[in-house]
Amino acid sequence: MSDxxxxxxxxxxxxxxPEFEALLERxxxxxxxxxxxxxxxxxxxxxxxxxxxxxAVALLAIGVIFGTLKNSAFIPGGSLAGDVVAHINHExxxxxxxxxxxxxxxxxxxxxxxLQAAGADMSDIGPIVRYAKLCPFRGTMVxxxxxxxxxxxxxxxxxxEEQVTGPVAVDEDGFVGTIVPLDIGGSIAVVGAPGESxxxxxxxxxxxxxxxx
Amino acid sequence: xxxxxxxxxxxxxFDDLVRELRPDLYRYAxxxxxxxxxxxxxxxxxxxxxxxxxxxxxxxxAAKQWLVSIVRRxxxxxxxxxxxxxVDLAAFEEELPAPGTDPDLEKLxxxxxxxxxxxREPLALQVLMGHTTREIAELMDIKExxxxxxxxxxxxxxxxxxxxxxxxxxxxxx
Numbered sequence: 001m002s003d004x005x006x007x008x009x010x011x012x013x014x015x016x017x018p019e020f021e022a023l024l025e026r027x028x029x030x031x032x033x034x035x036x037x038x039x040x041x042x043x044x045x046x047x048x049x050x051x052x053x054x055x056a057v058a059l060l061a062i063g064v065i066f067g068t069l070k071n072s073a074f075i076p077g078g079s080l081a082g083d084v085v086a087h088i089n090h091e092x093x094x095x096x097x098x099x100x101x102x103x104x105x106x107x108x109x110x111x112x113x114x115l116q117a118a119g120a121d122m123s124d125i126g127p128i129v130r131y132a133k134l135c136p137f138r139g140t141m142v143x144x145x146x147x148x149x150x151x152x153x154x155x156x157x158x159x160x161e162e163q164v165t166g167p168v169a170v171d172e173d174g175f176v177g178t179i180v181p182l183d184i185g186g187s188i189a190v191v192g193a194p195g196e197s198x199x200x201x202x203x204x205x206x207x208x209x210x211x212x213x
Numbered sequence: 214x215x216x217x218x219x220x221x222x223x224x225x226x227f228d229d230l231v232r233e234l235r236p237d238l239y240r241y242a243x244x245x246x247x248x249x250x251x252x253x254x255x256x257x258x259x260x261x262x263x264x265x266x267x268x269x270x271x272x273x274x275a276a277k278q279w280l281v282s283i284v285r286r287x288x289x290x291x292x293x294x295x296x297x298x299x300v301d302l303a304a305f306e307e308e309l310p311a312p313g314t315d316p317d318l319e320k321l322x323x324x325x326x327x328x329x330x331x332x333r334e335p336l337a338l339q340v341l342m343g344h345t346t347r348e349i350a351e352l353m354d355i356k357e358x359x360x361x362x363x364x365x366x367x368x369x370x371x372x373x374x375x376x377x378x379x380x381x382x383x384x385x386x387x
């Protein structure tokens with residue numbers, strides 16, 4: 001592999017203008033995204049100040065081991081519930097808290113595009129859709145929505161390839177919710193903050209969703 | 214993922230490799246897709262695949278090209294057939310906020326954003342990833358001559374958009 005110096009590019013006849021080449025390189029070096037994978041901290045962490053120092057050290061050691069084995073910045077992995085939460089953490093902008101008055105609905109056209117690309121159809125549901133995106137998840141493309149719940153954002157992921165035999169509880173990283181199997185195959189994940197009313201959204205989505213052949 | 218303690222050494226080795234290359238892999242994916250979110254997703258998926266196939270990588274010196282090819286393949290696999298029609302110039306403002314003090318930089322980024330995929334990609338591969346003409350040709354499955362032509366035309370287009378070297382830029386598009 002060659003280096004990408006201006007001299008090398010000049011040798012290839014592509015860089016007769018070093019000033020332009022330097023600007024070009026700066027232009028291509030776009031800023032990196034913010035630390036998107038920064039884990040959301042669970043609420044109610046005040047107890048940690050009262051823990052004895054030895055417990056803190058032990059937790060730190062456990063954290064290091066787990067962090068190395070499981071929580072690397074580069075490799076997602078784990079249970080389905082864990083992967084759902086990891087994916088939610090991967091797109092923090094989608095669930096950024098906003099006052100209800102600032103929540104702008106995604107257009108029906110955009111929602112339809114995402115549904116079609118994900119191989120799904122869905123009739124209208126009550127909650128406002130504030131985020132809609134086609135996302136890679138466990139090797140397939142899935143529809144990832146965020147709807148406005150009563151208290152805040154609620155993530156809805158349509159998972160045609162993920163079969164679960166019964167409801168799977170999600171309770172990680174300050175998120176709670178359920179992954180439920182669908183009669184039509186596959187499953188949906190509905191996840192929000194503790195205290196959010198999720199059941200109604202879950203029922204509505206499950207009733208409105210159809211997979212496309 | 215069921216990580217084993219015995220995987221730890223290789224995992225660290227892989228993470229070290231990726232830590233160094235990830236920023237430019239992201240930038241390459243960004244210029245492929247013109248979307249920061251897509252780029253992030255593509256790199257994440259690509260690195261997951263790369264980790265699964267890491268045992269098959271014999272030469273560390275080939276790692277960069279290997280990872281670039283995986284990112285490219287993942288982008289094609291995940292997005293080309295299901296690409297959403299969301300990439301337009303309106304997206305530019307959101308994707309690349311003005312750098313502030315350097316109007317030329319913003320102008321050039323906008324011009325790169327507007328380039329056709331077939332011009333933008335070899336440019337990113339050459340300038341960002343340090344690929345040679347031959348390596349670009351192999352990766353894109355085109356002839357070296359075609360790579361040189363695309364690189365030349367891409368630069369001319371960008372210079373024209375910047376208003377530079379007007380006298381030197383020939384109309385070689387025909």
